[in-house]
Amino acid sequence: MKITFYGHACFGIETGGYHLLVDPFITGNGQASHIDVDGIPADFILLTHGHGDHVLDAERIARRTGALIISNFEIVSWYGEKGLTNGHGMNHGGEFGFDFGRLKYVSAVHSSVLPDGTYGGNPGGFIIKAEGKNVYIAGDTALTMDMKLIGAYDRPHVAILPIGDNFTMGIRDAAICADFIQCNTIIGAHFDTFPPIKIDHEEAVRAFAEGGNELILMEIGETREF
Protein backbone atom coordinates (compact mmCIF):
# COMPACT_ATOMS: atom_id res chain seq x y z
CA MET A 1 0.00 0.00 0.00
CA LYS A 2 1.12 3.53 -0.78
CA ILE A 3 0.73 6.47 1.60
CA THR A 4 0.99 10.09 0.42
CA PHE A 5 1.27 13.01 2.83
CA TYR A 6 -0.74 16.07 1.79
CA GLY A 7 0.17 18.14 4.86
CA HIS A 8 -1.13 18.54 8.42
CA ALA A 9 -3.30 15.44 9.08
CA CYS A 10 -4.22 14.73 5.45
CA PHE A 11 -3.04 11.48 3.90
CA GLY A 12 -3.87 9.58 0.76
CA ILE A 13 -3.77 5.79 1.05
CA GLU A 14 -3.76 3.68 -2.09
CA THR A 15 -4.70 0.06 -1.55
CA GLY A 16 -6.04 -2.57 -3.91
CA GLY A 17 -6.54 0.04 -6.62
CA TYR A 18 -8.69 2.25 -4.38
CA HIS A 19 -7.82 5.73 -3.14
CA LEU A 20 -8.67 6.61 0.45
CA LEU A 21 -8.27 10.23 1.51
CA VAL A 22 -8.08 11.15 5.19
CA ASP A 23 -8.93 14.58 6.67
CA PRO A 24 -8.44 16.86 3.64
CA PHE A 25 -7.09 20.28 4.63
CA ILE A 26 -5.14 21.66 1.68
CA THR A 27 -6.43 25.10 0.67
CA GLY A 28 -6.12 26.45 4.21
CA ASN A 29 -2.58 25.16 4.66
CA GLY A 30 0.06 27.58 3.36
CA GLN A 31 2.66 24.82 3.60
CA ALA A 32 0.67 22.72 1.09
CA SER A 33 0.32 25.45 -1.56
CA HIS A 34 2.14 23.23 -4.09
CA ILE A 35 -0.59 20.56 -3.77
CA ASP A 36 -3.38 20.76 -6.37
CA VAL A 37 -6.53 20.09 -4.35
CA ASP A 38 -8.44 19.40 -7.58
CA GLY A 39 -5.96 16.73 -8.64
CA ILE A 40 -6.13 14.55 -5.53
CA PRO A 41 -7.76 11.17 -6.24
CA ALA A 42 -10.42 9.87 -3.85
CA ASP A 43 -12.84 6.94 -3.87
CA PHE A 44 -13.38 7.17 -0.10
CA ILE A 45 -13.01 10.22 2.15
CA LEU A 46 -12.40 9.37 5.81
CA LEU A 47 -13.04 12.14 8.33
CA THR A 48 -11.87 11.66 11.93
CA HIS A 49 -13.80 14.63 13.36
CA GLY A 50 -15.47 17.88 12.42
CA HIS A 51 -12.75 20.50 12.94
CA GLY A 52 -11.91 22.71 9.98
CA ASP A 53 -8.30 21.56 9.84
CA HIS A 54 -9.66 18.08 9.01
CA VAL A 55 -12.72 18.70 6.83
CA LEU A 56 -12.00 21.99 5.02
CA ASP A 57 -11.69 20.52 1.50
CA ALA A 58 -13.87 17.42 1.94
CA GLU A 59 -16.94 18.94 0.27
CA ARG A 60 -14.96 20.23 -2.73
CA ILE A 61 -13.22 16.90 -3.28
CA ALA A 62 -16.39 14.85 -2.69
CA ARG A 63 -18.34 16.91 -5.27
CA ARG A 64 -15.58 16.42 -7.86
CA THR A 65 -14.90 12.73 -7.25
CA GLY A 66 -18.22 11.42 -5.92
CA ALA A 67 -16.22 9.68 -3.18
CA LEU A 68 -18.03 7.93 -0.33
CA ILE A 69 -17.72 10.02 2.85
CA ILE A 70 -17.05 7.86 5.90
CA SER A 71 -17.11 9.36 9.37
CA ASN A 72 -19.21 9.33 12.50
CA PHE A 73 -22.99 9.43 12.01
CA GLU A 74 -23.32 13.15 12.84
CA ILE A 75 -20.71 14.30 10.33
CA VAL A 76 -22.03 12.06 7.55
CA SER A 77 -25.55 13.41 8.23
CA TRP A 78 -24.25 17.01 7.98
CA TYR A 79 -22.81 16.30 4.53
CA GLY A 80 -26.05 14.57 3.58
CA GLU A 81 -27.96 17.80 4.30
CA LYS A 82 -25.61 19.58 1.89
CA GLY A 83 -26.67 17.14 -0.81
CA LEU A 84 -23.63 14.90 -0.44
CA THR A 85 -25.69 11.81 0.22
CA ASN A 86 -22.98 9.28 -0.70
CA GLY A 87 -21.99 8.74 2.91
CA HIS A 88 -21.50 5.98 5.44
CA GLY A 89 -21.95 6.82 9.12
CA MET A 90 -20.21 4.84 11.84
CA ASN A 91 -19.66 5.08 15.57
CA HIS A 92 -17.03 4.01 18.05
CA GLY A 93 -16.10 0.36 18.15
CA GLY A 94 -17.92 -0.36 14.93
CA GLU A 95 -16.28 -2.07 11.97
CA PHE A 96 -17.63 -2.44 8.43
CA GLY A 97 -16.48 -4.01 5.18
CA PHE A 98 -15.96 -1.68 2.20
CA ASP A 99 -14.64 -2.48 -1.29
CA PHE A 100 -11.05 -1.72 -0.20
CA GLY A 101 -11.17 -3.79 3.00
CA ARG A 102 -12.51 -3.37 6.51
CA LEU A 103 -12.58 -0.19 8.53
CA LYS A 104 -13.02 0.30 12.27
CA TYR A 105 -13.93 3.61 13.90
CA VAL A 106 -12.07 3.86 17.20
CA SER A 107 -11.97 6.22 20.17
CA ALA A 108 -10.09 9.49 20.33
CA VAL A 109 -10.04 11.94 23.21
CA HIS A 110 -10.52 15.37 21.63
CA SER A 111 -13.53 17.52 20.63
CA SER A 112 -15.57 17.74 17.43
CA VAL A 113 -17.69 20.58 16.10
CA LEU A 114 -18.35 21.27 12.42
CA PRO A 115 -17.27 24.58 10.79
CA ASP A 116 -20.80 26.10 11.02
CA GLY A 117 -21.12 25.23 14.71
CA THR A 118 -23.15 22.04 14.18
CA TYR A 119 -22.45 19.27 16.69
CA GLY A 120 -19.90 16.96 15.08
CA GLY A 121 -20.44 13.84 17.17
CA ASN A 122 -17.56 12.43 19.15
CA PRO A 123 -14.11 12.45 17.52
CA GLY A 124 -12.46 9.24 16.45
CA GLY A 125 -9.71 7.49 14.61
CA PHE A 126 -9.68 4.63 12.12
CA ILE A 127 -8.08 1.24 11.71
CA ILE A 128 -7.87 0.31 8.03
CA LYS A 129 -7.63 -3.44 7.45
CA ALA A 130 -6.50 -4.17 3.91
CA GLU A 131 -3.89 -6.30 2.11
CA GLY A 132 -3.52 -8.33 5.31
CA LYS A 133 -2.19 -5.24 7.11
CA ASN A 134 -3.66 -2.89 9.69
CA VAL A 135 -3.08 0.84 9.50
CA TYR A 136 -4.03 2.93 12.54
CA ILE A 137 -4.96 6.56 12.00
CA ALA A 138 -5.28 8.05 15.46
CA GLY A 139 -6.94 11.32 14.46
CA ASP A 140 -6.57 14.19 16.92
CA THR A 141 -6.25 12.60 20.32
CA ALA A 142 -4.59 12.50 23.68
CA LEU A 143 -2.68 9.41 24.75
CA THR A 144 -5.24 7.00 26.22
CA MET A 145 -5.16 3.60 27.86
CA ASP A 146 -7.66 2.46 25.19
CA MET A 147 -4.75 2.42 22.74
CA LYS A 148 -3.50 -0.71 24.51
CA LEU A 149 -6.52 -2.53 23.06
CA ILE A 150 -5.19 -1.74 19.58
CA GLY A 151 -1.79 -3.15 20.54
CA ALA A 152 -3.37 -6.27 21.99
CA TYR A 153 -5.76 -7.10 19.17
CA ASP A 154 -4.95 -5.17 16.00
CA ARG A 155 -1.13 -4.74 16.01
CA PRO A 156 -0.86 -2.08 13.28
CA HIS A 157 1.77 -2.46 10.55
CA VAL A 158 2.05 1.33 10.42
CA ALA A 159 0.38 4.10 12.43
CA ILE A 160 -0.29 7.76 11.73
CA LEU A 161 -0.10 9.65 15.03
CA PRO A 162 -0.43 13.33 15.91
CA ILE A 163 2.82 14.60 17.44
CA GLY A 164 2.45 18.40 17.51
CA ASP A 165 1.34 18.81 21.13
CA ASN A 166 -0.96 21.60 22.41
CA PHE A 167 -4.13 20.29 20.65
CA THR A 168 -3.13 16.59 20.63
CA MET A 169 -0.44 14.25 21.90
CA GLY A 170 3.06 15.66 21.82
CA ILE A 171 6.26 13.80 21.00
CA ARG A 172 6.63 12.12 24.39
CA ASP A 173 3.06 10.82 24.60
CA ALA A 174 3.06 9.74 20.96
CA ALA A 175 6.24 7.74 21.59
CA ILE A 176 4.43 6.03 24.49
CA CYS A 177 1.46 5.45 22.17
CA ALA A 178 3.76 3.58 19.74
CA ASP A 179 4.49 1.13 22.56
CA PHE A 180 0.82 0.88 23.58
CA ILE A 181 -0.22 -0.01 20.03
CA GLN A 182 2.81 -2.31 19.49
CA CYS A 183 3.78 -0.53 16.28
CA ASN A 184 7.38 0.18 15.26
CA THR A 185 6.67 2.34 12.21
CA ILE A 186 5.04 5.68 12.96
CA ILE A 187 4.20 8.47 10.53
CA GLY A 188 3.96 11.86 12.23
CA ALA A 189 0.94 14.13 11.66
CA HIS A 190 -0.51 17.37 13.03
CA PHE A 191 2.81 19.20 13.48
CA ASP A 192 4.41 22.45 12.19
CA THR A 193 1.21 23.72 10.48
CA PHE A 194 0.51 26.41 13.08
CA PRO A 195 2.85 28.16 15.58
CA PRO A 196 1.60 26.26 18.69
CA ILE A 197 2.37 22.88 17.07
CA LYS A 198 5.86 23.55 15.73
CA ILE A 199 8.23 20.75 16.72
CA ASP A 200 11.95 20.00 16.68
CA HIS A 201 12.22 17.21 14.08
CA GLU A 202 15.49 15.76 15.36
CA GLU A 203 14.23 15.66 18.93
CA ALA A 204 11.05 13.92 17.76
CA VAL A 205 12.87 11.25 15.75
CA ARG A 206 15.24 10.66 18.69
CA ALA A 207 12.37 10.25 21.18
CA PHE A 208 10.90 7.42 19.11
CA ALA A 209 14.30 5.85 18.39
CA GLU A 210 14.98 5.63 22.14
CA GLY A 211 11.97 3.31 22.37
CA GLY A 212 13.16 1.24 19.39
CA ASN A 213 10.59 2.79 17.06
CA GLU A 214 10.93 4.70 13.81
CA LEU A 215 9.26 8.09 13.38
CA ILE A 216 8.85 9.08 9.74
CA LEU A 217 8.30 12.77 8.98
CA MET A 218 7.18 12.82 5.36
CA GLU A 219 7.57 15.82 3.06
CA ILE A 220 4.29 17.34 1.88
CA GLY A 221 3.51 15.69 -1.44
CA GLU A 222 5.78 12.69 -0.75
CA THR A 223 4.58 9.12 -1.33
CA ARG A 224 6.02 6.01 0.32
CA GLU A 225 5.31 2.31 0.10
CA PHE A 226 4.41 0.52 3.37
Ligand code: NI
Ligand atom coordinates in the same frame (compact mmCIF):
# COMPACT_ATOMS: atom_id res chain seq x y z
NI1 NI B 1 -9.21 18.75 15.97
Ligand code: MN
Ligand atom coordinates in the same frame (compact mmCIF):
# COMPACT_ATOMS: atom_id res chain seq x y z
MN1 MN C 1 -6.73 19.17 14.28
